[in-house]
Amino acid sequence: MQIYVRPAPFQVLSFDLDDTLYDNRPAIAIAERELLQHVHQQHPQTVSWQRQDWRAQKLKVLQRNPKLAHDPSAARLEVLTQGFKHLGLGNKAFSAAKDAFDCFYFHRSNFTVETSVLTLLAELGQRYRLIGVTNGNVEAERIGLTPALELVLRAGNGLRMKPYADMFVEASQHLQINLNQVMHIGDSLGSDVAGARLAGCQATWLSPGYGRDQPEADWMANNKHPMLPQVSIQHITELRHFLSC
Template sequence: MSFPVRAITLDLDDTIWPIAPVMLRAEAILDQWLRTHAPRTAALYPIEAVRALRDRIAGERPDLAHDYTTQRRLTLQHMLRESGDDLALAEPAFDAFFAARCEVEHYADSEAALARLAAKVPLAALSNGNADLKRIGLMPLFRFQLGAREHGRAKPDASIFHAACARLEQEPAQVLHVGDDIELDVVGGRLAGLRTCWINREARAWPAHHPRPDLEFSTLTALADWLERAPYDRTPRTDTAAA
């Protein structure tokens, strides 16, 4: 089987960079900022308590499931209000957190592989997270970035995939969605009519109850190799099959 790839949509967190160390560092920087500027809030809300409050607010506001930025702002406002600190500190506190959230360390293969992919087809970022590619420095490689907050719905909702395809001026069947998350990226992309590529960096087993993705690779470099090796006859394969 072969299929055309006229454009690629890419997930960001845990596809281009690992997200866990980014969030741990951002939380630590926020905690230090609060200790300096809102010490009562910092004392009342250590990092674990901030996480618990954010989870609680997310649970209470399912209408904001697609909007991590607003969830975080509401969390900060609640913390400052309860501690008696100035509510005006919520925005600079968020700015400190968000600046750190955008200080990512890419997987070793990511930047070179993205440049190779972008040389072949248009790329679009498609993420449920709120990372800013302009701050991160990768925006020149992408046609656009479409986030769940901007769109109003998050993956795996088909509408966000279709919105990206429309902006790329391509039919879904001609767009390859690339991501690490089985449900959000692979299953969601497939149900929306896109071709899918699973980036499986940790050698996870594919769940038997789901149809397999069109492609599976352990790195973005392997995807770039595939795209360059078979620009017309792009036969789906895995790393093992490609070896």
């Protein structure tokens, strides 16, 4: 644990989800694989398209509608719809896209947060209010986080991704607290640390992220960042020590 800026008193612990409370990579890899398999099996005319083709389609969709960059679910559905139209599904494109999205969405949240993390959250919840603030679209209830978190905010439906302040402001209004009473914990300097600090919250940087061996490349290269966290920790369980000080 390293303290960069002495924390002020706070009442709420805000957690990023992906790569902070669990390693998000395995679930995403499985979901992407199952999605592509579903698409090819259900619509043989799509077999010529591989992941790089769908990535190219995503770039086109986001160029046409940049706001979708802040809504991962809506963006994926639109990418699938436009891709299916391009591949000749015509008026069946949207229903096919919805089925494909449902396949991805199921596998994307088809795991459970480790017991050690859930135990940690239960302990912290006895002293602080706990919330989740994520740029992703994981289903908190399915992965076991709902009992621990009073509120989970996800990007989309008018709420922009971190580092924009939207979700932090929404959380403070919902909880009826000042932003500086929130300590946000996350693995990303660019979205979590900068987002929290710019919004007026405090920040704890998890570095490296959950399941990682190395910290973010930009920190390793420059050893500096325009937005310092109050605290950095190397493993999520270090919160026990930090919050007992």
